[in-house]
Amino acid sequence: MVCDDGCVHPPRDLDELMSRARALEGVALSELMDVSGLAVRTKGKAGEAMERALGATGVGASLDFPELGVELKTIPVEPDLKPRESTFVCAVALAHADREEWDDSWVKRKLSRVLWMPIVHEAALRRVGRAVLWAPTEEQTCILQADFEEILGAIAIGGIEGVTAHMGRWLQLRPKAADSHARALALGPDDALIETVPRGFYLRSRFTGAILRDPSATP
Amino acid sequence: MVCDDGCVHPPRDLDELMSRARALEGVALSELMDVSGLAVRTKGKAGEAMERALGATGVGASLDFPELGVELKTIPVEPDLKPRESTFVCAVALAHADREEWDDSWVKRKLSRVLWMPIVHEAALRRVGRAVLWAPTEEQTCILQADFEEILGAIAIGGIEGVTAHMGRWLQLRPKAADSHARALALGPDDALIETVPRGFYLRSRFTGAILRDPSATP
DNA sequence: TAGGATCCAGCTTTGGATCCTT
DNA sequence: AAGGATCCAAAGCTGGATCCTA
Numbered sequence A, B: 001m002v003c004d005d006g007c008v009h010p011p012r013d014l015d016e017l018m019s020r021a022r023a024l025e026g027v028a029l030s031e032l033m034d035v036s037g038l039a040v041r042t043k044g045k046a047g048e049a050m051e052r053a054l055g056a057t058g059v060g061a062s063l064d065f066p067e068l069g070v071e072l073k074t075i076p077v078e079p080d081l082k083p084r085e086s087t088f089v090c091a092v093a094l095a096h097a098d099r100e101e102w103d104d105s106w107v108k109r110k111l112s113r114v115l116w117m118p119i120v121h122e123a124a125l126r127r128v129g130r131a132v133l134w135a136p137t138e139e140q141t142c143i144l145q146a147d148f149e150e151i152l153g154a155i156a157i158g159g160i161e162g163v164t165a166h167m168g169r170w171l172q173l174r175p176k177a178a179d180s181h182a183r184a185l186a187l188g189p190d191d192a193l194i195e196t197v198p199r200g201f202y203l204r205s206r207f208t209g210a211i212l213r214d215p216s217a218t219p
Numbered sequence C: 001t002a003g004g005a006t007c008c009a010g011c012t013t014t015g016g017a018t019c020c021t022t
Numbered sequence D: 001a002a003g004g005a006t007c008c009a010a011a012g013c014t015g016g017a018t019c020c021t022a
Helices: A014-023 A045-054 A094-099 A106-109 A138-158 A206-212 B016-023 B044-054 B096-097 B107-113 B140-157 B204-211
Strands: A071-077 A087-091 A112-120 A125-128 A132-134 A171-175 A184-187 A193-196 A198-203 B071-077 B089-093 B112-124 B125-128 B132-134 B172-177 B182-186 B193-194 B201-203
Touching: A014 A045, A014 A132, A045 A071, A071 A206, A071 B071, A071 B140, A087 A106, A094 A184, A106 A138, A112 A206, A112 B172, A132 A206, A138 A171, A138 A184, A138 B016, A193 B193, A198 A206, B016 B044, B016 B112, B016 B132, B044 B071, B044 B112, B071 B204, B089 B107, B096 B140, B096 B182, B107 B140, B112 B204, B140 B172, B201 B204
Parallel strands: A071 A112, B071 B112
Antiparallel strands: A087 A198, A112 A125, A112 A132, A171 A198, A184 A193, B089 B201, B112 B125, B112 B132, B172 B201, B182 B193
């Protein structure tokens, strides 16, 4: 499972992926990565450590395991599995939000099958929790699609500034200020193009928390 | 309009009621009641002062102006009309929530016509704001009814403990802990009767704030 | 610049607790 | 006990700000 240079080979199938994921349960994060620099210095690193540990192959704007159709999401949780944050899904194409369709959206593709790897935060210690492989049920897909369409519809009607993070039952749109000085072109009122902060789709923690407990839940 | 003992006679019709209500605009609360005892000692008193000032006649479980079909609600707001609190409507009959019907509910009756008297809080001063006479539009009634039925349905299915204040777009159910030690009998899971804190229906401030600005709004 | 994931100040909401009058 | 309304600590949510790697 490990080649000469310390890399993990890609999993051949879902079973192998899940065996690896389950084998990581209980492992301290410090065993998978360098956690020196303490606390503040781990943004995004846990996700990358998990990708390496599981043998993810995806690059750029693709899934983490393209052959298996699986997206990997590392999610920080409390000991009771309550997520500490909402989960980023993907950026939104602000400039032509009016022609987006659910069926060929990145949101739908990314969420069609997700391997959730909880990282349990307990005081200073962080451990891998129980992995969950999830594909949305039909009912869940309907609600996600409705959220998606509500948000894009609102952009089309009132422009991006009329959209708030209150919209959407499970999916919401929020600033994705990777570079807080960045500006993107977006649809404003009256079809004008305006500059605004880049935004992304996020899953509310009420929903991701429910998935971790029961993958077919509808909170 | 004032009889010998300082009482205000009841208004004969809606016009008279509204004239009085509008005449109170800008009046400091200290002119209508004793505000000594400062701040903490005014719970419910502003509402009673307003009843007296307008000549309300209702007693017990009835409307404030039974002949006019009007319920009076005194509501604390910020200078920009944003309500400081949700608004209590009435208690819920916890013991037989399963047989309640919207059409003969107290919620519907109390909300069929409301005279809103905002009390504008600005620093230490409190003044009467602009009165609003409101009756729900057909659309608003539909949403209120849907909220009511969602909440009562949830009680019927999962018992009172399964109902949270998150339910309902405009109407919500919350503890009505007038006496925090009080307990009421309510439907629990499996149709058992359990003891619980008394609860009441409240209107969210998102909704009451919208009514004050535009009585036909659907926030 | 894109992907991946936290961090956090400040505001809002929940779930009661309190207070007064009839 | 019911009607009327306010107070508040703690939890949750919004709207960004930050940080790292490729």
